[in-house]
Amino acid sequence: MTRKQPAAARQQRGGAGGAAGAGATRASLRRGAWTPEEDELLARAVAREGEGQWRTLPRRAGLLRCGKSCRLRWMNYLRPDIKRGPIAADEEDLIVRLHRLLGNRWSLIAGRLPGRTDNEIKNYWNSHLSKKLIKRGIDPRTHMPLAAAAAASHSHRDSAAAAAPDKTPPPPEQPSSSSGAGVGGNDGGGSDFPAMMGLGAEVFEGLSDPFCALDAAGRGGFDIGCPMVDDGTFSSFLDSLVSENQLVDYFGDHKDAGGGNDQAGA
């Protein structure tokens, strides 16, 4: 963390010219790094009026930012309950467990980690945990052993190739089509659940239909005609899962490796 300079010191990202296009309104909006003054204005506005109404909030706050940018800044940086500092070993374990269950549903995962933001977890996953899993021979997308994952991918390719020898289809285990894709997008149920692929049925013991349960925590529902599970149920479900001692497969030794949090050094 010492590497990071204060946000305010960061240079403007998109650059003045970046806002090209659109109308004058858009062009006049500031982009890039937030200054302490802007942070202050935003924090005061949210304290005064509460969260929400992001579209109009910047104007009322006297900010030349789009509402989206304000929301993001508040959610990821200014919120008072945000926990600073390195991800602890237990948090790391939890992230891996939840990712195994939920895939790249960062907001859902973040919801189980008080004080952590989806952006933070996403970044941490991409820069630390995925590499860590790979180093341990585990495919971070499917949570399967890399060899098995490769084999599965290969066999998929083979069969696909048989059908269409000219083309190399995208790896089926890649979850993210793009954006919030698939979560509620009832079309992508299977491919959107990389976690499920490597997920043993034992994980869902006690749940009549894990797909329904999982998705209830998300947004929509899989179009497989199952009743929704309320958030409380899902919550307890996750609690029970994350308390299991399943992570030996992943970080069985890292906890012993002193402090466990190698991200400090990473």
Added chain:
DNA sequence: AATGTTCGCAACCGCTTCCGG
């Protein structure tokens, strides 16, 4: 010491979902 490369993270972008009219 200078230069190149890698890493970490804040912010942006595009898409989907939700919700009210």
Added chain:
DNA sequence: GCCGGAAGCGGTTGCGAACAT
């Protein structure tokens, strides 16, 4: 039931710091 605006989400980008050569 349809439509449009707002909010939310996940992927990607770009910058600066740290590290390696």
